[in-house]
Every structure is written in structure tokens, then in C-alpha cells.
Amino acid sequence: MSSSEEVKATSYFLLFPLLGSITLVVIWVFIILTSFAASFGTPTANAMDRTAVIERLKPIEVVALVEAKASVAVAPEKAAESDDMSNIDTSGIDANAIVTATCFACHSVGLLGSPKIGDKAAWDSRLQANGDLTGLVKSAITGKGAMPARGGNADLSNAEVQAAIEFMMK
Known part of the structure; x- marks a missing residue:
């Protein structure tokens, strides 16, 4: 080649x-x-259907608002348990379990200015600001600052909220 x-x-x-x-x-x-x-x-009939368009444009928050209203509806029932909180009996309540399940996440580290568990000075200043233990419990039941009502656990009774506060103040 x-x-x-x-x-x-x-x-x-x-x-x-x-x-x-x-x-x-x-x-x-x-x-x-x-x-x-x-x-x-050409678009499908469903794509241009008015109800289908409205459904696609529905805001996501609608579901969250419905859930929030449902949890708010529970809180007034709990608040109506007893207006007189000066004689609440907290004996027999496992306050440690309540604090561990509901309060520990924020109060263990003092998140957003919350008084830490066992910090006597911080809890005493909260007691003085609210008048007494009854005022502090009412504040916790209705919510205070960043803390939601009942610490975010709407299932807690007034006695359980008070027991948890007394436990955290020790």
C-alpha cells in the first residue's frame, strides 16, 4: 500500500x-x-376547568390554619377547668414526665429567655413579675412571649401545668 x-x-x-x-x-x-x-x-379540559384552577391555587396554609384552630379550640376548655387556682392539688402527678416531654426542650437551655430548670433566681424573678405562683401558672396556661399556651401541649390540665412549674423551680 x-x-x-x-x-x-x-x-x-x-x-x-x-x-x-x-x-x-x-x-x-x-x-x-x-x-x-x-x-x-391544546390543554386538557381539566386543566382549564375553573374549579381545577382554584384547587391548584389554594394556599398551603389552609391546612395549617385548620389544625391551629382545632388546637385553640381545646385550650379554652382547659382554661375553664378552674378559675380559682390557689388550691390546685398537684399530688400524684408525675411532674418529671411532664417536664421531660413538654418543657425540657426550652427550659433546659433557657431558650429565648425562658428560665432554666432549677435556676432559683430566674424563677423567683418570674414569680415576682406575675405576683405569685398562681399568676405564674395562669401565665403558662395562656402562653407567654415565645412560649405557647400550656407549653404547646394542649392536653395538660391546670394541675399538671402547676406541677411542672413547681418541679422546674426546685
Whole structure:
């Protein structure tokens, strides 16, 4: 084989990858254009249905608001348990379990200025600010600052809230 034939043979081998690449690019462009053109088709009847559009545009918060209203509806029942909280009996209540399950996350580290568990000075200042233990319990039942009503546990009774406060003050 002569050198000119060898050059010609090698140039054919160099053309194959180039032609393959061009073919792949053409196929890729064709696929993209056909999918793009298909997206401009007529919309389905459901897509333009007024109720379907309203359903798609409904805010997500609707569900959260309904749940919040349900938990708020429970709190007034608990508040109506007893207006006189001066003689609440907290014996027999496992205050440690209540504090661990409900109060510990914030009061263990003093989150957002909450008094820490066992910090006598911080709890004494809260007692003075609210008048006495009864005022402090009422404040915890209704919520104070960043703390939600009943520490976020609407199932707690007034006695359980008071027991938890007394436990954290020790």
C-alpha cells in the first residue's frame, strides 16, 4: 500500500467519529424540538376547568390554619377547668414526665429567655413579675412571649401545668 492510500484510509477513519457526533447532535435537537412543540398542544379540559384552577391555587396554609384552630379550640376548655387556682392539688402527678416531654426542650437551655430548670433566681424573678405562683401558672396556661399556651401541649390540665412549674423551680 502506498503512502497516499494510507493517508486516505486514515482520513476515512477520522471521519467516522465526526459523522457519528454530528448524527447524535441532530437526533438530540430533533428530540428536543418535538417535545417542545408537543408542549404547545391544546390543554386538557381539566386543566382549564375553573374549579381545577382554584384547587391548584389554594394556599398551603389552609391546612395549617385548620389544625391551629382545632388546637385553640381545646385550650379554652382547659382554661375553664378552674378559675380559682390557689388550691390546685398537684399530688400524684408525675411532674418529671411532664417536664421531660413538654418543657425540657426550652427550659433546659433557657431558650429565648425562658428560665432554666432549677435556676432559683430566674424563677423567683418570674414569680415576682406575675405576683405569685398562681399568676405564674395562669401565665403558662395562656402562653407567654415565645412560649405557647400550656407549653404547646394542649392536653395538660391546670394541675399538671402547676406541677411542672413547681418541679422546674426546685
